[in-house]
Amino acid sequence: MEIYCRNIDRYIPIKGGETLFEILRDTPALEEIRRDLRPICARVNNKTEPLLFQVFAPKMVEFVPRYIGSGERVYTRSLCMMLYRVLRDVLPGSRLRIEHSVCGGYYCRLWDKDGVPLPVDTALVEALRRGMRELQRRDVPFERYEVLTRDLIEMLRAEGLHDKVLLLETVHDLYTAYYRLDGVIDSYYGALAPSTGHMDVFDLMPHKQGFLLFAFNKRNPDVPAQFVTQEKMDQAFAENLEFNRIIGVSNVGELNRAVDDRRSSLLIQVAEALHDKKISQIADEIARRYHQGGARVVLVAGPSSSGKTTTTKRLAIYLFANLLKPKMISLDNYFVDRDKTPRDETGDYDFESLYSLDLLTFNRDIQRLLAGEEIELPTYNFELGRRQYKGEKMRLDPGDVLLMEGIHGLNPELTASIPEEMKYRVYVSALTTLSIDDHNWIPTTDNRLLRRIIRDHKYRGASAVETLRRWPSVRRGEERWIFPYQENADSTFNSSLIFELGVMRDYGEDILREVPNDCPEYAEAYRLRKFLSYFRPIAEEEIPPTSLLREFLGGSSFRY
Secondary structure, three states: OEEEEOOOOEEEEOOOOOEHHHHHHHOHHHHHHHHHOOOOEEEEOOOEEEOOOEOOOOOEEEEEOOOOHHHHHHHHHHHHHHHHHHHHHHOOOOEEEEEEEEOOEEEEEEEOOOOOEOOOOHHHHHHHHHHHHHHHHHOOEEEEEEEEHHHHHHHHHHOOOHHHHHHHHHHOOOEEEEEEEOOEEEOOOOOOOOEHHHOOOOEEEEEOOEEEEEOEOOOOOOOEOOOOOOHHHHHHHHHHHHHHHHHOOOEHHHHHHHHHOOOHHHHHHHHHHHHHHHHHHHHHHHHHHHHOOOOOEEEEEOOOOOOHHHHHHHHHHHHHHOOOEEEEEEHHHHEOOHHHOOEOOOOOEOOOOHHHEOHHHHHHHHHHHHOOOOEEEEEEEOOOOEEEEEEEEEOOOOOEEEEEEOOOOOOOOOOOOOOHHHEEEEEEEOOOOOEEEOOEEOOHHHHHHHHHHHHHHHHOOOOHHHHHHHHHHHHHHHHHHOHHHHHHOOEEEEOOOOOHHHHHHHHHHHHHOOOOOOOOOHHHHHHHHHHHOOOOOOOOOOOOOOOOOHHHHOOOOOOO
């Protein structure tokens, strides 16, 4: 019997029944892969599996290191289980909630059995760090089991993991996998490492009312990630977590129960009202600054599929309600001619680069508008790949506000020649605060990726394969051109909606099923389908036509 190893483009003979870890360890031809990549999981027939996966038939296998997407997820999940295991010794009976990614790490909170927040100090964090390092030194295996869901529910209930119990009771799978580490059980919705010995890079530090768990640095996987100041993101997350607490929906199990109890209509109405309130507050602040002589230029920025366009259109309405008149300029019309567009490391055009825009012409036009002059607006012909002028003029009159949307709005270099007091910056991102359960959060990137898959399929004729293939490049552009500047924002708008993944479930699953098994993107498509399967479907009929989600699903009253 043989497996085909994509890493070395060779067939490897096996007896049958070996684990991938054993094959990797005992095959001389894989020594270089083992040494240089230090794999933490593998793709088997384009599906991510743990290295303890047993092979009984011919398979296509690709070993994956920690710094590749699926490997990074495996590494982080494994760290989380190590943290939970150590916490059971350090603070018996406490509840751990890993809430979201922020400041370069994963924000963790602790509660007692009565739901009272527990104080976190340096001594506690050091005890957790020591325990995790000792667990790593002992190289304890992560043992995977699969049992009847009803049996696992009783096991988890006995452990006091009621958030996981609620999820399993609302998902209705017949069998469910769980893990055991050093005598403690937990459930994770994806593969874990073979053993704690693989988890050699991590750190913890106190933060706010809890602490941060750091995995490895993405640029250098041999050292821990570093703390990054993100006060405004922290605040945006905190506001929405409090909202979740008040409405009683903090995880997928609670959301599913609300759907079963026919409370989804109320969730939709309250979440949409929260969006309206926040956008109204931003418009009020812009108006206040305008009447004090500033805020003539409003820049709306954010990563892909964050809902910048709808946010900008709704903001314009509220500016009208503040007796201001927004005038729109599209940054896309200031692209440089195609032959002057910078290229990325692969040689492709880098349209995410700031320097794909004609900064000189853009700043000159804005300066003239602010001086009361009339300008001729450019348009960009994407078919010809060059800027054109067709006689469209613009002037800013008293009461006018210039409103612009684009990914570079927070980058100081974009508007370097415009006085700071004349600018107001809004950062838009889908900061998902809903968790799968206490130990499994929902990455904001997954939320945005699903939005983009649906939008690209519906409006741009792009398959899920094309969107998934393009996504790593989009993410690299965001890391370089957007995220470093997000703290420059005057206001941060969280565009996530607590009900949206339930609404997107059927849309997303149908599109993702079209991804064929024989292409590399199948692994990500399969993961996203599995993720969506945890959500009870929510009908979209009650979503208003002004909802930000309509930008991706269709049926919006705005024109795009």
